[in-house]
Amino acid sequence: MPRFLPLFTKALTDSWRSTLAWALGLTGAIMLYLPLYPSIGGSAQMQQMIDALPQEMTKALNYDQIATGPGYTQATMFGLIGFLLMSMASVGWGAAAVGGDEESGLLELTLAHSVTRIQVVLERALALVVRVGILSALVFLLVLVLNGPSKLDIDVGHLFGAVVLFAALALLSGTAALCVGALTGRKVYAIAAGAAVAVLGYVFNAVGRQSPDVDWLLNLSPYHWAYGNSPITNGADWGAAAGLLGISAALIALGAVALQRRDVGV
């Protein structure tokens, strides 16, 4: 009997080490940053220091809301270190899923067995979604646990919405990497595409917030789509979440079709 979703389960089990490593990294970052809020973010001294910084800088770093618990969590965790770690994990997995597998010569043998190429892309994309979901759930739980002790005062519903957007944003760079890997069969192009989505999104947001002259850049920034209305303070923009996930789905579909149509391993 053929096992249920063999490629999906294999992709998940093969990457348990990296999943664990990223989970530890995220846990460490959260445990380091959030408990500091009462002494840093909330203090009047810190606020004076931030007020003394150039406005451009505080805007670029999202430190303009750092004086509130949700704002602090957004600025340090979801907007910066968490975003960085999750994007790296997601891009790494997305690039390995097809492009890396093909470049290492493994995909040829897999495709010689009784699988379709669409199945390969879809099952591996599902494994990517599940891993990003696992890490995001971990982030949700850790922030929830620290919410009281660290006096963050975050609304649980808003936290949930923020985590969904956090996951959708990271997934977008991962699916971009997966898609380009499936298109080209090259891991380095896949990583470049995924990193470009994450980095340009961040940069366009940072620059776009500087003045009304360049705020059109915000429209091009997935980072801004996700975080523009401060979901952890104001609740999620579900339309943005659906949009991000929709683009990811389209990228996965494009990758599947592209792989279906081309020569492998040449």
Add this chain to the structure above:
Amino acid sequence: MTQAIVVEGLRKKFGQREVLHGLDFAVEPGTVFGVIGPNGAGKTTTMRCLLDIIRPSAGTISVLGRDPRRAGTGLRRRIGYLPGELHLENRTTGRRMLEHFAAISGPVEPKYVNELAERLDLDLDRQTRKLSKGNKQKLGLLQAFMHRPELLVLDEPTSGLDPLVQQEFHALVREVVDGGATVFLSSHVLSEVQQAADTVAILRDGGIVTISTVEALRNAAVRQLRFNAAGAEANDVGALLARVPGVANVVLRELPGDGAAEAAVEATATLSGQVQPLVQELARLNLKNLVLEEPDLEEAVLTLYTGHYVGNGNGHKSVSHTEGAHHA
């Protein structure tokens, strides 16, 4: 019975460079079909087309009666494939790797996997990254054979295997063929194909030079002949050899007799073609010694390689030259 593989007019271009220039061949079911040719001749490309890993630029392919481009997973379950460049995952064991492929292409009898591993002398529980090249190759063979496919497509199957395991592999091939399976294998050395195959296609520069049975190749091949005949004149021996078709390069030497030995003629020559006429003629002589060597098929193939190209002015080689000129 339908043929196991039918390839007609198969062409493959990578960008501007055409690497297969219209191959035609058919493989009968229950036989071993060997493809030989130098590196870069197009053997691997042809095999990848059969597996739908790459797609032909022109021509039609039928594998087990189906078009690999459209037949999907059902067809590939009936094929076992060993890639020419075998890459295995590092962080796994042979057993886990095989279980994964069995989950995709099953059903696989665990008993048969163990039996194959034992025959090939392979430890399935070692980490794949610690396996030698030969042992990795065995693992590659195992994943190709384990689901008892109707067709085996094996790219350089014995590369890296030591002679004992090669023998075991040839025995395995014979067994599955006796069981009705078809084997399509490639090599760049003829001796290997000669041992395993019923039919041999010689591929060069993306074109088939010739397709022939091993038997026919053997007949076309040149053997070295050497004998001593007692009590004969050199002229008579020369005249006798001249009557045998296929004898050439005759060198005769008279050995004068002494007290212990009779006078004799030592002859060396080459023979191509049938042995029987020669034996009939030699029976007239009083032979003291006779050596008729195994035919050197490598030699035979090399003559075919060159012979056919010279014969066909519009051969494939000239096509590839034109392509090369476009490129340059």
